[in-house]
Each structure stands twice: as structure tokens, then as C-alpha cells.
Amino acid sequence: MEQPRRRRGPGVLHEEHREAFREGEQGTKLDVTFQPPSEIDRLVRTALQGGEGPDIVPTPGPAYAGEYIDANLFAELDEYVNRYKWDDKLLGWALDLGRSEGKLYAIPYQLQTMLLYFNATLFEEKGLQAPRDRDELEGLAEELSGQGIVPFAAGIGDEPAAVEWFPTVFWNHFSGPQALYEALSRETPFSDAVFVDAIELFNGYVQKGWFGGSRQKFFSNGFDALHADFGDGKAATNIEGSWFMATAAEFFGQKAGNENEWDWAPLPPMQSGVPRELYELGIGSTISVNARSGNTDGAAAFIDYLVADKKRAAEYMAAIPSAFNAPLPFEDGDFPGSMDERVRRQLVSLSQATDRGNFGYTNWTFWPSKSTVYIQEEIQKVLTGDMTAAAYCKGLADVFAEERKEGAVPKIIEPGGA
Amino acid sequence: MEVNEQTLRSAARADSASKAGSGRALRRRRRLSAWLFMLPLILVNALVILGPSLATVYYSFTEWSGIGPAEWVGLQNYTDILADGDFWSALGNNLLWTVIFLTVPITMGLGGAFLLSQITRFRMVFRILYFIPYVMASVVNAALWQNILDPGRGIGSALAGIGIPWLDGVSFFGNERLALPAVAFVDNWHWWGFVVLLFLTALQSVDKELYEAARMDGAGRWQQFVNVTIPGIRATLVFVVLMTIIGSLLVFDYIYIITQGGPAGASEVVGTLMYKEAFARFEAGYAAALGLGMSFMSGIIVMIFLYLRRRGWEV
Structure with a gap:
């Protein structure tokens, strides 16, 4: 299997951007400032509120961008849609997520989905196969638990908000994308039994110790520890977003002190009627132009340069898997030969499945901000037994209904209609 | 003689008053110097502590997301805290x-x-x-x-x-x-x-x-x-x-x-x-x-x- 190219830090790529963009866009100078990832959102927000901030403003996703748009901190970009033909270049559903009341304010970036990663070496040794339905998934978890292997490497010790991955996965692969579409776009409430049952199923898996080894370890495991367990074979699988591909090489192979390989498979359907190959659509960040920018044209030109050039985007996506996934309509032939086969397969599979309408919804992309925070924070109470799954879903239904009234729910695309 | 005594007493009073006056002036000058030395610190404090503190007091009576305009809601936040x-x-x-x-x-x-x-x-x-x-x-x-x-x-x-x-x-x-x-x-x-x-x-x-x-x-x-x-x-x-x-x-x-x-x-x-x-x-x-x-x-x-x-x- 072809190994990914040696990773280059984002700093190297940004240096390349600076040079290349200067050559292409005379008159616009690109200054790049690095901030700690854990601090950048707070710093940018404080700067914007103070009437300052960078010309090009990143956010952690459409839900977050919506707060800035409501506060009139982003410039309208519709003029540039025509100038740079973004409607033709970018995926329509993704571009729609950056619109508010029909006007474009944010360009989506970092296309993501949730996957089932597995320790391919361990699976081969034990004669296991990636599960294709709930019975196989649970059979696999029982078997691995019996052998003292953690079925799913998992933990939220470093980032409690990451617990949101799991309601997202269970709602998509148990409740199904159609049920989610109904809840997100129409009047079906999240208190419906189909969503409650999904949360109960997730809670049941956690109580059995399938996620991270025990409920308590699920709460305390940090990313490095859980990924190291996954690489070493102490844990067999890992339910995580496509972004894991960017760091997988650190936990597998010589660098990590083992001889193991990783691979991925689509998360299996957990109930009949759910598509066998289903990918939740997610946008990990957005890029906008500061409403107070003195050079909106230059900022928009850089966004076009960064996101909308298919060849350049494909090169970055090969250099650092999943970190720069631009929402462009890629085909297999668009990617350079240096791209890891697993990364290429994931990108092509995602593209083909979404073409067929087999896509679901990540909460950090399609739910408004207060609902997203509710999903992240209250689910822990379900896992500790302080709240029932029904009460959790009822609470979400209430928060979501309030945000729907406020017009905060983004445009939802119907499964099969992408 | 009497005149001389009166003159001396007046002179003594004047001298005493003058000393008291100069003492007050000295104290005033000292106080002023102290305030002048403190002024930069007071200004910095007003800028980085008093200003944000007053802003916090104001925002505590508003519905505010942290960005954009704030809406006055009176004591609502405080009653919400109690509940x-x-x-x-x-x-x-x-x-x-x-x-x-x-x-x-x-x-x-x-x-x-x-x-x-x-x-x-x-x-x-x-x-x-x-x-x-x-x-x-x-x-x-x-x-x-x-x-x-x-x-x-x-x-x-x-x-x-x-x-x-x-x-x-x-x-x-x-x-x-x-x-x-x-x-x-x-x-x-x-x-x-x-x-x-x-x-x-x-x-x-x-x-x-x-x-x-x-x-x-x-x-x-x-x-x-x-x-x-x-x-x-x-x-x-x-x-x-x-x-x-x-x-x-x-x-x-x-x-x-x-x-x-x-x-x-x-x-x-x-x-x-x-x-x-x-x-x-x-x-x-x-x-x-x-x-x-x-x-x-x-x-x-x-x-x-x-x-x-x-x-x-x-x-």
C-alpha cells in the first residue's frame, strides 16, 4: 500500500500560498498570522467585535459562521459568485450552507464525513471483516470485548465537544437520513422515538464498555492515547471523521513503533431502510471576508485561489490528507499519483455516494449553533444516567424549535436530491 | 512700648500664619505630586479595569451573544441564574x-x-x-x-x-x-x-x-x-x-x-x-x-x- 507523502505542516503550505498568490495577484499582499488552534476562534471573535480582525475570517463551520452573519460582521460575496463562477466550481449544497436570506457570506471549506477506521493488521490476524450491518457490528464488538480488545477506540478527555460525533453517527445510521431530513426541514420533532432509540442504542454501547473500554475511560481518554491504542491493536476500530487520515500515519507503522496498517470502511446501517453506504456530510470550517476589510476584492480573490482551483486543491489534499478538502466536484482522475490510495478511495466514494443521494447530516454543519451546543453538552448526562434519552431528545426538540422560529436553521438538502 | 508689643504680637501671629500657610502649601504640593505620580496608574486602571468592569455591568443586563448589538433585558439574566x-x-x-x-x-x-x-x-x-x-x-x-x-x-x-x-x-x-x-x-x-x-x-x-x-x-x-x-x-x-x-x-x-x-x-x-x-x-x-x-x-x-x-x- 502506498504510504502518504511525508507530512508537511500547514505553515509550509501557507508559505507556498503567500508566494504563489503574490505572483498571481499583483497588488495584493498576503500576510499570514498563525494562532493556536484552540484559541483562534475566541481571538478572531474578540477582534471582530472590536472592529478589527483579519481580512479573511475563518470559522469552525456554518453554524458558527451564522452568528457572525447575524451580527453583520461578514461582507456579502454575491458579486464574486459571478466574477469567479463559484456556482459552477463549488458543490451547490455546500455553497448554500454559506448563504443567509439568499445572500452568500461564507465559503465552506474542509469537506468531512464520518468513517469506521479499523486496524487492518489486527483484522487480518483475527480473520475479521469490516461490519456491514448492526448484527455484524455488535457481533464484532462482543467478540473483541471477549478477547480483551476494546471494540471502538474512543474518548472525549481532550475535547468534550467531540462527543457530538456519536449522536450524529447513530442518528444517521440508525434513524436514517430521511428521518433526519424530516426533522431538520419540516415539523417532525427530535423527540420522535426513532431519534430516542438511536441515543439509547449509543448509550447501551457505552455502558457495555465498547467505546474506549469503559464509560469512565470514554470520558477521560485523550486523542493521543486512544489513537495510540488503536495503532497498537489494543483497540480494533475507531469511529471518527475523515480528518483522522491527516494524523493516522503517526499511530501506525514504524514511526509509532508497530507494524500495523489502518484502513477504513463506511459505517454500517444499524436498521433496515438505511442505505448500506451512507456518508454524513460535514463542513469543518468556512472562510469569509471581514465586513470592515479594506480590500474585499483581494480577500475574495484569495478565497477563489485557495478553494476553487481544483488542481491546486487536489495537490494540497494529497499533501495533507483531509486537512484541506475543498468542496469541489472531484473525480478519480483529478487527484495526483502521490495521494494515498485510502484517501483517494474515500474522496471518490464520498463523491459517488452523494451523487446517488446517499448522504446524511453532521450536526456541526446542519444544526444551528444552540442545538449543536445542546447535543454536545447534554448527551454526557445521558451517559451518566442523569438524564433519559427521551428527555435529551425532548430538550433538543425544544431548542431546535426555538432556533427554527428564529430562522437559524440552514438550508437542508433532501437525500437523493444532491 | 505698647505699640511695640502689639507690633511684635502681630508679627508673631503673621509669622505663625505664614508658617501655617506655607505648611499647607507644602502639604498641597506633596498631595499634588502624589496624585501626579499615581495618575498614569489611575488612567491605566480606568482603561483596563474600570472600563471593562462597567461594560460587564452593562452587558449583564442585556441579551448579548458576544458579537453584534446587545438588547436590554433588565434583571432577566439574574432571575435566570436563580432558576x-x-x-x-x-x-x-x-x-x-x-x-x-x-x-x-x-x-x-x-x-x-x-x-x-x-x-x-x-x-x-x-x-x-x-x-x-x-x-x-x-x-x-x-x-x-x-x-x-x-x-x-x-x-x-x-x-x-x-x-x-x-x-x-x-x-x-x-x-x-x-x-x-x-x-x-x-x-x-x-x-x-x-x-x-x-x-x-x-x-x-x-x-x-x-x-x-x-x-x-x-x-x-x-x-x-x-x-x-x-x-x-x-x-x-x-x-x-x-x-x-x-x-x-x-x-x-x-x-x-x-x-x-x-x-x-x-x-x-x-x-x-x-x-x-x-x-x-x-x-x-x-x-x-x-x-x-x-x-x-x-x-x-x-x-x-x-x-x-x-x-x-x-x-
Whole structure:
């Protein structure tokens, strides 16, 4: 299997951007400032509120961008849609997520989905196969638990908000994308039994110790520890977003002190009627132009340069898997030969499945901000037994209904209609 | 002659008045100089403390996301706080934290200082060793203890490897009952060495003759400690208690770094709740009200401290 190219830090790529963009866009100078990832959102927000901030403003996703748009901190970009033909270049559903009341304010970036990663070496040794339905998934978890292997490497010790991955996965692969579409776009409430049952199923898996080894370890495991367990074979699988591909090489192979390989498979359907190959659509960040920018044209030109050039985007996506996934309509032939086969397969599979309408919804992309925070924070109470799954879903239904009234729910695309 | 006497008296009065006048002028000049020296600090304080404080007071009466315009809602945020179960739960954790820090580090600090006061060799070495955690960055201390207490790779599994299994697999930060005491343990590890040094300095100022007198009266070690040491270091003790109470009400860093208030709010304190309200839930107005509430409580503690001083306590 072809190994990914040696990773280059984002700093190297940004240096390349600076040079290349200067050559292409005379008159616009690109200054790049690095901030700690854990601090950048707070710093940018404080700067914007103070009437300052960078010309090009990143956010952690459409839900977050919506707060800035409501506060009139982003410039309208519709003029540039025509100038740079973004409607033709970018995926329509993704571009729609950056619109508010029909006007474009944010360009989506970092296309993501949730996957089932597995320790391919361990699976081969034990004669296991990636599960294709709930019975196989649970059979696999029982078997691995019996052998003292953690079925799913998992933990939220470093980032409690990451617990949101799991309601997202269970709602998509148990409740199904159609049920989610109904809840997100129409009047079906999240208190419906189909969503409650999904949360109960997730809670049941956690109580059995399938996620991270025990409920308590699920709460305390940090990313490095859980990924190291996954690489070493102490844990067999890992339910995580496509972004894991960017760091997988650190936990597998010589660098990590083992001889193991990783691979991925689509998360299996957990109930009949759910598509066998289903990918939740997610946008990990957005890029906008500061409403107070003195050079909106230059900022928009850089966004076009960064996101909308298919060849350049494909090169970055090969250099650092999943970190720069631009929402462009890629085909297999668009990617350079240096791209890891697993990364290429994931990108092509995602593209083909979404073409067929087999896509679901990540909460950090399609739910408004207060609902997203509710999903992240209250689910822990379900896992500790302080709240029932029904009460959790009822609470979400209430928060979501309030945000729907406020017009905060983004445009939802119907499964099969992408 | 009479005229001369009157003239002399008038001259004396004038001289006295002139001296008094020049004394007043001198005092005025001194006061003015003092104010001039203080002016830059006052301006800086007004800019970085008074201004934001007043803004916080204003925003606490508004519905504000932290960005964009704020909407005046009067006392709504304060009434919401009173009905907020998460707030009361977090405040309860603050109180538990206060109890822990009023007992454990102070007891350890007194004990450590007393033991250090009994030795002369290596005293400086011990002082430095005790003080090192205090000057280390909280993120470093936290990361250190997260690794030591990791259920799979920490001290529990190491002990299990040599046949002592009772801590194996215990998730100190992932267990709802253990999370808050475990974080308090880490914070205490960094704090108690500083308390030792404060008490040690205070102990050294206690008159040795008092101990000799107590011994001559037949007082044992414990009686000497209660009747000589404690009164002798009362000012430091009250200062440490005051700092502990205020610090416990405003605690944030170790909890935020290690558990972020989890699991399921088990280690949430008002400081972490406030941060989440402001930066995750976009409820900056509500967070401002929470912050002011905590400042109000700290203010009451300081007022009690000042009241005790006025009543003649040597604090």
C-alpha cells in the first residue's frame, strides 16, 4: 500500500500560498498570522467585535459562521459568485450552507464525513471483516470485548465537544437520513422515538464498555492515547471523521513503533431502510471576508485561489490528507499519483455516494449553533444516567424549535436530491 | 512700648500664619505630586479595569451573544441564574472546592512549614522543591498529572504491573465522583508549596522566648502550637484563608484544562460555566451576570475581612 507523502505542516503550505498568490495577484499582499488552534476562534471573535480582525475570517463551520452573519460582521460575496463562477466550481449544497436570506457570506471549506477506521493488521490476524450491518457490528464488538480488545477506540478527555460525533453517527445510521431530513426541514420533532432509540442504542454501547473500554475511560481518554491504542491493536476500530487520515500515519507503522496498517470502511446501517453506504456530510470550517476589510476584492480573490482551483486543491489534499478538502466536484482522475490510495478511495466514494443521494447530516454543519451546543453538552448526562434519552431528545426538540422560529436553521438538502 | 508689643504680637501671629500657610502649601504640593505620580496608574486602571468592569455591568443586563448589538433585558439574566440548575450545581462544586482548599493545603502547609522550621540543613533545598510546582505553568502541571493518572498508561497500570492492582483502570478524571477531587488534588499539588513558604516566613517571626516561656509553664508541643504558633501567625493564616476563599470562588484554569467541567458537569464550577456560556453558547450577557455574581460574593468576603480588621483583628 502506498504510504502518504511525508507530512508537511500547514505553515509550509501557507508559505507556498503567500508566494504563489503574490505572483498571481499583483497588488495584493498576503500576510499570514498563525494562532493556536484552540484559541483562534475566541481571538478572531474578540477582534471582530472590536472592529478589527483579519481580512479573511475563518470559522469552525456554518453554524458558527451564522452568528457572525447575524451580527453583520461578514461582507456579502454575491458579486464574486459571478466574477469567479463559484456556482459552477463549488458543490451547490455546500455553497448554500454559506448563504443567509439568499445572500452568500461564507465559503465552506474542509469537506468531512464520518468513517469506521479499523486496524487492518489486527483484522487480518483475527480473520475479521469490516461490519456491514448492526448484527455484524455488535457481533464484532462482543467478540473483541471477549478477547480483551476494546471494540471502538474512543474518548472525549481532550475535547468534550467531540462527543457530538456519536449522536450524529447513530442518528444517521440508525434513524436514517430521511428521518433526519424530516426533522431538520419540516415539523417532525427530535423527540420522535426513532431519534430516542438511536441515543439509547449509543448509550447501551457505552455502558457495555465498547467505546474506549469503559464509560469512565470514554470520558477521560485523550486523542493521543486512544489513537495510540488503536495503532497498537489494543483497540480494533475507531469511529471518527475523515480528518483522522491527516494524523493516522503517526499511530501506525514504524514511526509509532508497530507494524500495523489502518484502513477504513463506511459505517454500517444499524436498521433496515438505511442505505448500506451512507456518508454524513460535514463542513469543518468556512472562510469569509471581514465586513470592515479594506480590500474585499483581494480577500475574495484569495478565497477563489485557495478553494476553487481544483488542481491546486487536489495537490494540497494529497499533501495533507483531509486537512484541506475543498468542496469541489472531484473525480478519480483529478487527484495526483502521490495521494494515498485510502484517501483517494474515500474522496471518490464520498463523491459517488452523494451523487446517488446517499448522504446524511453532521450536526456541526446542519444544526444551528444552540442545538449543536445542546447535543454536545447534554448527551454526557445521558451517559451518566442523569438524564433519559427521551428527555435529551425532548430538550433538543425544544431548542431546535426555538432556533427554527428564529430562522437559524440552514438550508437542508433532501437525500437523493444532491 | 505698647505699640511695640502689639507690633511684635502681630508679627508673631503673621509669622505663625505664614508658617501655617506655607505648611499647607507644602502639604498641597506633596498631595499634588502624589496624585501626579499615581495618575498614569489611575488612567491605566480606568482603561483596563474600570472600563471593562462597567461594560460587564452593562452587558449583564442585556441579551448579548458576544458579537453584534446587545438588547436590554433588565434583571432577566439574574432571575435566570436563580432558576438555573447548572449554576447551583456549579456553585455547589465551588463550595466543595473551598472546603477542600481550606483544609488540605492549609493543614499540609502548616505541617510542612513547622517541619521545615525544625531543620537547618537542606532547608533551602526543600523550599525550592516545594516551590517548583507553584512556578510551573498550569498546563504543564495538568498534562503531567493527566499522564500520571491515566487509567491505561499511568501509575495505576504501573502498580498493577508489580502486583498492586487496586488503582488499575481507575479513571480519576472520567469518574463523576472522583473528577472534582482529582482536579483539586492536582491544583493542591501546585498550591501547597507556596502556602508552606508563607507559613514558614510567618513562623520565623514568632518570638522564640514565647516558646521557652510556654515550655517553662509545662506546655507540650501541641499546646505550644495552639497557644503560641497559631496566634503568632494569625495574620498570615487569615490572609491565606481569605486568598483561598476568593481563589476557590473564581477557580478556573485546572478544571478547564483537565476536565472542562465534565463528565456531565461533575466538576463544573461557576468559572467554567461562565466561559462556556460566553464562548460556546453565545450567551455573553448571561455570562457577564454570572461573573458579576461571583465578584459580588468575593466582595462580601473582602468586606468581612476589612470588618474584622476594624474590629481589631491583626489581619
